[in-house]
Structure formats: C-alpha cells, structure tokens
Amino acid sequence: xxxxxxxxxxxxxxxxxxxxxxxxxxxxxxxxxxxxxxxxxxxxxxxxxxxxxxxxxxxxxxxxxxxxxxxxxxxxxxxxxxxxxxxxxxxxxxxxxxxxxxxxxxxxxxxxxxxxxxxxxxxxxxxxxxxxxxxxxxxxxxxxxxxxxxxxxxxxxxxxxxxxxxxxxxxxxxxxxxxxxxxxxxxxxxxxxxxxxxxxxxxxxxxxxxxxxxxxxxxxxxxxxxxxxxxxxxxxxxxxxxxxxxxxxxxxxxxxxxxxxxxxxxxxxxxxxxxxxxxxxxxxx
Ligand SMILES: C[S@@+](CC[C@H](N)C(=O)[O-])C[C@H]1O[C@@H](n2cnc3c(N)ncnc32)[C@H](O)[C@@H]1O
Numbered sequence: 359x360x361x362x363x364x365x366x367x368x369x370x371x372x373x374x375x376x377x378x379x380x381x382x383x384x385x386x387x388x389x390x391x392x393x394x395x396x397x398x399x400x401x402x403x404x405x406x407x408x409x410x411x412x413x414x415x416x417x418x419x420x421x422x423x424x425x426x427x428x429x430x431x432x433x434x435x436x437x438x439x440x441x442x443x444x445x446x447x448x449x450x451x452x453x454x455x456x457x458x459x460x461x462x463x464x465x466x467x468x469x470x471x472x473x474x475x476x477x478x479x480x481x482x483x484x485x486x487x488x489x490x491x492x493x494x495x496x497x498x499x500x501x502x503x504x505x506x507x508x509x510x511x512x513x514x515x516x517x518x519x520x521x522x523x524x525x526x527x528x529x530x531x532x533x534x535x536x537x538x539x540x541x542x543x544x545x546x547x548x549x550x551x552x553x554x555x556x557x558x559x560x561x562x563x564x565x566x567x568x569x570x571x572x573x574x575x576x577x578x579x580x581x582x583x584x585x586x587x588x589x590x591x592x593x594x595x596x597x598x599x600x601x602x603x604x605x606x607x608x609x610x611x612x613x614x615x616x617x618x619x620x621x622x623x624x625x626x627x628x629x630x631x632x633x634x635x636x637x638x639x640x641x642x643x
Contacts, residue, residue, distance in 0.1 A: 364491040367545055368467050371489055372441040374594035375418065379444035381591030382419045386448075388588065390421075392577040396513050396634060397422035399573065400482045401429050403511030403638040409433040410479035413503065415468040415496070415512075416440050416486020420449035420461075426482055427453070427461035434479075436461040439468050440486075471499045478503050481510040487556065488514050488549035497556075497563035504641040510565065511638040514550040516572050520633030522622070523577065524596075527589055530614035531599045534607050547595055556637040565639035573636055578629040582619040585628050586612060 362370070382389075400422045406412060406429045414423035417438030427436040438461060440446050446463040453461050466472060468483075469492050481500050490496050500510050518525035524547060531537065540546065550556045557570040579585040589596060600608055622628050 364469075367491040368441065368469075371545075371594075374598065375440075375442035376444040378592050378594045378597065379419070379442060379448055381588070382445060383448045383451075385588045385592055386419060386452075388579075388584075389592075393421070394425075395575065396484055397425040399636055400484060400511045400513055401425055403569070403636060404480040404482050404509045406430055406480055406482075411477070412436045412480045412482065413471075413473070413478045414438040415481065415483035415500075416489070417449055417463060418442070418445045418484075418486075420452045420463075421484050422482050423449065423461055423463070424452060424456060424458065426480075427458045428456070430460065432460055434460060438463045439466050439471075441465065441467060469496045469499065471503050473503045475502050476505045479505055479508050481508075483510075483512040485513060485515065487512055488547060488551075489545050491545050493550070493556070494559050494562060497559040497565070501560075501563040501565050501641055504565075506641050507643045509638055509640050510560065511636065512556060514556060514635050514637065515547050516633035516635045517551045518548050520572075520574075520631065523585065523589070523619075523630035523632065524593070526618040527593070527596050527611075527615050528599070530611045530618060531596075531603070533614060534611050535603060537599070550637075551635065553635070556635070557639065560637065560639035564642070566642050567638075567640040569636070569638045571636050573634050575632050575634070576629050577632050578624075578627040579619075580627060582616045582623075582628050585619050585630075586615050589615075 408431045410430045412426045417423040417440050423438035443465050557568040
C-alpha cells in the first residue's frame, strides 16, 4: 500500500481531532484535574514569566496555552496554534470563561509557522509533536521563530509499556484483528517515546542545552467504564482503529479493555501509571 503523503497525514489529523473535540470538552474537567501538572512543568521548562510572547503548538482545547497566558499576564501574550478548528473553539470558550484576553488561537500546521524569525520568547507544546509527519522540519521552525536565548519545552508520551491506559486498548484491538506491525517512524502516539529522539531533533535544528526527562505519575478513573467511555471519546488514534472493526468485534474489544482495566483497580478507583517525556532546549544566544 502506498504511504500517505505529509499533506494527507495532516488532513487526516485535522479531521480526527475535529471529530473528537466534543469529547475533549465533555471530559475536560477529569483530564484537567489529573494532568494540570504537565502544564506547570512545561511553563517551568520554557521559563515563562510576565511579559513574554509565547507560542503554543498543537494547543487543542487550550493546554498549556491557558496556563501560559495566566503566567505571562496582561503584559504578555500567547498564540495557540492547532490544525483542528473545533478543538480551538473549545479553547477559546475556556479562555473567555477564565477572563483571559491575552491568548488567541489560530488554525494552521505547526510544521510551517507563519511567523517572522526571532518572534517568540518561548515555545511550548503538549502531546502534539509526535503526530507530525515531519518533526525535524517543525524543530527547525521552532528554532527559527524563537528569540536567541529562549526555550522550547515539549511533552510527549513515553513508551507504551509505561502507559498501560493507552497501550492496553491497542493490545485489546490487536487481539481481535491483525494490525500491520507499527512503523516506528510513522506519526503516532508513541513516535517520540524513545529517549533522546526529540532532543536529538532539537539539536539537529541548532538548539542547545537540551534536557530529556521521563516523568512518572498516576491518573485515575471512577470506574473501568468511565475509562473506556472517555478513551473512546477523546483518543482519535484509538477511535480510528475501532472503526475498522465490526459491531461484534467492537463489543469483544470493549470487554477485553474493561477486563484489562480492572486489573488496575486500587480501592474504589482504576489507577493507571503514566510516563511522559519532557524535552526542553534553548536557542543559542
Ligand atoms: C492529543 S491532542 C493535544 C492537545 C493539547 N495540547 C493537550 O495536551 O490537551 C493533539 C493535538 O495536536 C494537533 N495537531 C496534530 N498535528 C498537528 C499539526 N501538524 N499542526 C498543528 N496541530 C496539530 C491536533 O489537532 C490535536 O489538537
């Protein structure tokens, strides 16, 4: 089968994430409560402070752009970019609810940044870069738009075995239908899981002082059902695989996922370990 072109991958991403935007808004509270620490870590790694002009790549429904805007305050500003206009519409509604007038959202592919060189005091990105067909090109663009001495900070998923809440759904699907072995260079959730991968791309792009740290945490759900339902409503890549199944196969996968999730019961809740890779780098002075 011919490989999809970069343009086709990007268009697929746009459609996928637009399709799940309603799910992201529906489950926002649950995920924000549990993943706010990621935003704080990115804000720290990117060295945000009052008055800065910040670019957030793949903002989705506003993370970490909203915390970035609160951190840089009224004398600073944040631009959040994303392919998916419906995700950004949700981000815009949150900004309004929070009374933030220093954050704006615009649609676009983060591989081609529509900004002049040396425009930003920092770049942040949470769970976006692994979905790009041309990550090194995005790294070069980040290096171009950063001001000398400024930082980029990105969060990407670490290895599937360290993230069973994502990995077990994939494993359940693979038990029911044969999937081609994953191409480790194809865009996807775990594309940047390998230590040093993204950091190496930042270095290749001319950035220095790279750090690459795996951060371990937990996230939890009220029940296996809550886990399953939220996963299916927000995880576009998992939804895509489920769409390949018949109704009976989907029911089979659901039962397998519920069963596997129940192995993570701790007291009243289902608690999964998670592992996120934080990668930061700086543009030389
Ligand atoms: C998993 S979501 C993460 C959203 C948000 N940063 C968060 O952590 O909640 C991935 C986001 O990356 C966006 N994305 C994927 N490829 C992109 C590209 N080439 N340019 C811009 N955004 C992209 C998707 O539209 C989606 O909103």
